[in-house]
Structure formats: C-alpha cells, structure tokens
Amino acid sequence: xxKKILTLFVLSLFIPFSSVLSDSRxxxxxxxxxxxxQQTLDVLGNKNKSTDEKVDNITDIFxxxxxxxxxxxxxxxxxxxxxxxxxxxxxxxxxxxxxxxIYSIRLxxxxxxxxxxxxxxxxxxxxxxxxxxxxxxxxxxxxxxxxRLIKKQDGDFxxxxxxxxxxxxxxxxxxxxxxxxSKNNGNIDKLMDRLKKQLNK
Numbered sequence: 171x172x173k174k175i176l177t178l179f180v181l182s183l184f185i186p187f188s189s190v191l192s193d194s195r196x197x198x199x200x201x202x203x204x205x206x207x208q209q210t211l212d213v214l215g216n217k218n219k220s221t222d223e224k225v226d227n228i229t230d231i232f233x234x235x236x237x238x239x240x241x242x243x244x245x246x247x248x249x250x251x252x253x254x255x256x257x258x259x260x261x262x263x264x265x266x267x268x269x270x271x272i273y274s275i276r277l278x279x280x281x282x283x284x285x286x287x288x289x290x291x292x293x294x295x296x297x298x299x300x301x302x303x304x305x306x307x308x309x310x311x312x313x314x315x316x317x318r319l320i321k322k323q324d325g326d327f328x329x330x331x332x333x334x335x336x337x338x339x340x341x342x343x344x345x346x347x348x349x350x351x352s353k354n355n356g357n358i359d360k361l362m363d364r365l366k367k368q369l370n371k
Contacts (some may be wrong), residue, residue: 181227181290186359192256193217197327199290199292199298199300199319199327199353200287200290200300202319202327203287203300203302203317204287206235206329207285207302207304208285211283211284211285211304212282212283213227214281214282215281215282215307222340225259228268235328235329236269236329237267237320237322237328237329237330238262238266239262240330240371241265241318241330241331241340242262242265244330244340244344244346244347244359245265245340245343245344245347246344246347246351247281247344247347247351248272249347249350249351249356249358250349251344252351252356252357252358253358254358257358257359257362259316260362261358261361261362262364264362264365264369265349265365266370267365267367268365268369273279282304282306282307283304283305283309284304285302285303285304286302286303286304286305286312287299287300287302288301288302288303288343296318297318297320297330297331298317298318298319298320298321299316299317299318299319300319301314301316301317302315302316302317303315304313311354313334313335314334314335315332315333315334316332316333317329317332318331318332318333318338322367347361350364
C-alpha cells in the first residue's frame, strides 16, 4: 500500500513533456492527465533505460507539472505567515529537492501499467478533479487516483494534489509539517533543518 501511494504521488510530479505538448493550454483536464500519466508509465516500463537514467529524467522535468510554489505554501498551513521573504526562496528550493531526490528515486524502480479516465468535475476555485484508475502490472487490483488540477493565470494546468486510497497527498504532507511546527513554536528554520537532514542522509 505504501509503495503504491508513493508511486502515484510521484506520478504527478515527474512527467516528461514533448515540445508539442509543453503548453498545457491546448489540452483538456482529461487530456492533460492522460498524457502525463501515460508518458510516465511508458518511462517506468522502458527496459532500455537504467534506473539512473529514469531518475535523471524524472528529476530534470518534474517542475513542468507540479504547482510547486502553491503546494510549498499550502503544506505550511497557518504557519506560512511565519515564512519571511528571506526564507521563502530557500524553503521552496528545499521542497523541490525533497521531491526530486527522495521520491523520484523510489518511483524509478516501480512497474508500468494501464491507465483509464473515469470522469472529471470542475469545482471552480477548489480546482478540477479528474478521477482515474491505474492497473499496475504487479497488482491485480486497480488503484483509484483523483487528481486535483489548478489552472494558472496563463491558462496552463498544474497538479496541486493527488488522492490515493482516500488520502490527499498534499494535505497529508501539510499535516506532517504543521504537526512538526506546532511542536517547535512555528519555527520555519527548524523545519528547513529537518528537510536538509533528510536530504543529506
């Protein structure tokens, strides 16, 4: 279960875009999710790529799809007001590193599978929810994934969150971060120190 949650969380973060589809404004929400998921599954199923190649590829391009700034601030919860301008750039860069260096390595070793769109709902300011399933090649039971997309001012879609087996991943990270901060007087520097230690293990 943990393996699948980590896999699907990262599917939304590290997707290679071709030059033709680098502008997500030309896609519907369903088309956007279909394209990035299938591309990711193709990478995972490519036996000609080494694990290092997959990791490098995933790490290099994940920013194309993730709403990094929005998620970085969201996971701080009410403590985002404690983040001063001097810390913001370093904090967001740490979140980028955390995702790329921790999760992409785990993702690269997982299998490919078959993907299906179920439906989508536009919830206005709360985002667009696209419901999907993935049938992994090593698991007879399909895994349900809900994708929460946001539409940027320039019209591009970005992925804000994923719900896997009932858990919204960004919200889960928010709970982890705010719990840590509540025990450390809301000190953002201590949170960043914790992230750095995890990255340097």
